[in-house]
Amino acid sequence: MTQDSTTSLRQEFAATIGDRAPSPWRPAFAAVPRDLFVPEFYQQDERGRWYRVTRSDRDYLRSVYSDTALMTQLDAHGIPTSSSSEPGLMLRMLDALNANPGDTVFELGTGTGYHAALLAHRLDAKNVTSVDVDAELVALASQRLNEFGVSPFVHTGDGALGYPPRAPYSRVIATAALRNIPYALMEQAADNAVIIAPVGFGVTRTTVHAPGHAQGRFLPMPALFMPRRVSGNGPDFGGARGQAPESTALPVADVLDRWRFPLSLALPGFSSCSWRSDDGVLIGVGLWTEDGSTATAHTNGQVRQIGPRRLWDTVEELASLFPAGRPVREDFGITITPDTQRVWYRRPDGPSWTLPIE
């Protein structure tokens, strides 16, 4: 494919990603070649096995210039550890960031460098700082950013610590899922800074209104980001099997769909799985958190729980709070103070969940 047809692919891509609403970021999506930052990625076949897609594959360019997240790094267990996020979601998050030339921007999660390139293209590259925990990714991103001709400041480290030498930042954006808004980022945020950060399966937009204090709401769109890398325990299904069964009247098959978003706030960082019979019928779901708490629920209504937290009890509480399931994200907000971070429903004094602070 020639350079010209890539240009027109990019233009069509930039015009159609997300909800097609006007955005000052569309020209950046038209200008920055996503293929330069994502020369290869991984896809799963129908049996869940990963295979590599490279430039020489027929559908490579079509996939790169489509509104999909592309997995770019897998760990030894085949779990994705880095990706180029869904462009439409990036666009909506950038819109919400409300950044303009002159703003100093901090990005947590450099990954491929594509998002940093979008920032550097529309804003002043010298005011853009991007940090990733993975040195290899940072080296590759930096090489590709140079090749594209922009030079934001990229750095290897834990993005939750920010990067004090270049603070304060008037805009902060995280492209990895967080358990809370890291306090170092609050400290490095300027007055009235806007912070966009995925928390649970949603994206928060907060404004700093006094040192250490911020408040805001969740954006309407769903978001499933790679979690910020931390270590923790796996599920204890064996232990759960040994527990006496309790019973639930909840529709087990719907739990992970209808209450997934509030669950991600009430049980930060939870993981889940489901089991199916040979003919594909759902027979149960499992939930666990990194402290080793585990719950299983069978579609016959039997629940088993083990560990320091009774995870299924939280599911029951959320189901009674949101009986219709699927509450909308923009009804949730977040209040940050130097001592606590709370996510609330509808009003700051409504039902709320305290986020863990590491």
Ligand SMILES: C[S@@+](CC[C@H](N)C(=O)[O-])C[C@H]1O[C@@H](n2cnc3c(N)ncnc32)[C@H](O)[C@@H]1O
């Ligand atoms: C969805 S990817 C980011 C995509 C990236 N913005 C892009 O345009 O390609 C999430 C990234 O967050 C990084 N990450 C995870 N934990 C981190 C941490 N504690 N500090 C900084 N980066 C982290 C991962 O290495 C991964 O590259």
